[in-house]
Amino acid sequence: MTTTLIAPQRFSPSASDESLPLLLKPFTGEVMNRPPVWFMRQAGRYMEEYRAIRSKVSFLELCKNPELSAEVSLQPWQAFHTDAVIMFCDILIPPEAMGMALDFTDHGPVFANPLRSAAQVDALRVPDPQESMPFVMDLIRRLRCELAGSPETALIGFAGAPWTLACYMIEGGTSKNFRHIKAWMYEDPASLHRLLDKLADTVIVYLNAQIAAGAQMVQLFDTWGGLLDEHGYRTFIMPYQKKVLDGLNRTQAPAVLYMNNGAHVLSAVLETTPDGLSVDDRTSLISLRSLANDSGQTGLVLQGNLDPIAMLSRPEVLKPLVQANLKTGGNTNYIFNVGHGLIPQTPPDNVKRVVEWIRSGELTTG
Numbered sequence: 001m002t003t004t005l006i007a008p009q010r011f012s013p014s015a016s017d018e019s020l021p022l023l024l025k026p027f028t029g030e031v032m033n034r035p036p037v038w039f040m041r042q043a044g045r046y047m048e049e050y051r052a053i054r055s056k057v058s059f060l061e062l063c064k065n066p067e068l069s070a071e072v073s074l075q076p077w078q079a080f081h082t083d084a085v086i087m088f089c090d091i092l093i094p095p096e097a098m099g100m101a102l103d104f105t106d107h108g109p110v111f112a113n114p115l116r117s118a119a120q121v122d123a124l125r126v127p128d129p130q131e132s133m134p135f136v137m138d139l140i141r142r143l144r145c146e147l148a149g150s151p152e153t154a155l156i157g158f159a160g161a162p163w164t165l166a167c168y169m170i171e172g173g174t175s176k177n178f179r180h181i182k183a184w185m186y187e188d189p190a191s192l193h194r195l196l197d198k199l200a201d202t203v204i205v206y207l208n209a210q211i212a213a214g215a216q217m218v219q220l221f222d223t224w225g226g227l228l229d230e231h232g233y234r235t236f237i238m239p240y241q242k243k244v245l246d247g248l249n250r251t252q253a254p255a256v257l258y259m260n261n262g263a264h265v266l267s268a269v270l271e272t273t274p275d276g277l278s279v280d281d282r283t284s285l286i287s288l289r290s291l292a293n294d295s296g297q298t299g300l301v302l303q304g305n306l307d308p309i310a311m312l313s314r315p316e317v318l319k320p321l322v323q324a325n326l327k328t329g330g331n332t333n334y335i336f337n338v339g340h341g342l343i344p345q346t347p348p349d350n351v352k353r354v355v356e357w358i359r360s361g362e363l364t365t366g
Helices: 022-028 048-054 059-063 066-080 093-098 118-123 134-146 162-171 179-187 189-213 230-247 263-270 285-294 308-312 315-329 348-360
Strands: 084-086 102-105 108-111 154-160 217-222 255-259 276-279 301-306 334-338
Touching: 022 154, 022 334, 048 059, 048 066, 059 066, 059 102, 066 084, 066 134, 066 348, 093 102, 093 162, 093 189, 108 162, 118 189, 134 154, 134 189, 154 162, 154 189, 162 179, 162 189, 162 217, 162 230, 179 189, 189 217, 189 230, 217 230, 230 255, 230 263, 255 263, 255 301, 263 276, 263 285, 276 285, 276 334, 285 301, 285 315, 301 308, 301 315, 308 315, 308 348, 315 334, 315 348
Parallel strands: 084 154, 154 217, 217 255, 255 276, 276 301, 301 334
Antiparallel strands: 102 108
């Protein structure tokens, strides 16, 4: 199928700012009394409610069952009153739809036939998300219906970025040294670029389908985006991040780029011009804000970046850490989140505490 690129534009809501979900207000530049709060890996193994459902079905079955995945998506919102619901799915669903056999084990995702040749790359298709991944659009529509009575709560869609998807597809799963994709990068860069370009086309139509189905913000996850030096980033990662961001219907839903372990390439990352940039806990929000301002992106929304391990701390230890994060984030163009995802050992009571501290105004920004 052919991908039609949409000229990159900034988020421009048709509704008045007063009627927008709080999560979207930072993208309008509105000064807020408090920032929106949600958590990456918001739904998952740290919640008993999730484990109860997961004990009955496999992970992949859960991702493909809109009724159950909607229930899981809503669990943290119902329990903790976060300002957003993020759909429950996995970033590797699109590669499966492209023609790769995907499974999940106790050790993580596994592709039975990892990419090892240019011929395999050329055999991959750019799938129509409505035909190949209809359960994702069904999930989003279900969640919008569930949230109809809570217009202050936003719905987030997401996808993996081309480089991160390529890492999993070539390595066959998780990796410690990424030797297969790095060797491919050195030995046959042309076919790697074809793969990354095909993945970018896939992610564009996938995220635009999510927006059309009702996602109000989308996040592009580049978990392995910090793997290369700046030259490698500019050659193999940045062009495809930017292609995706430029191809999204961002007038309807802002796009946030999550860049993990990328402090060494942030100047280049800013050139992708997302609506928002989410960073890990190794990155100073103050330094990043200064860098964005110097590049002319004064309205860039920053998201992050409390250390997820801090969420395991005693309340008297955790509270000042959250306060410090709020002060660095400020009271405009900022969304509170963790620097990666909540881990399974996270105490649910701490998630509840953090949301309550922020929502109550007990902790201050700026």
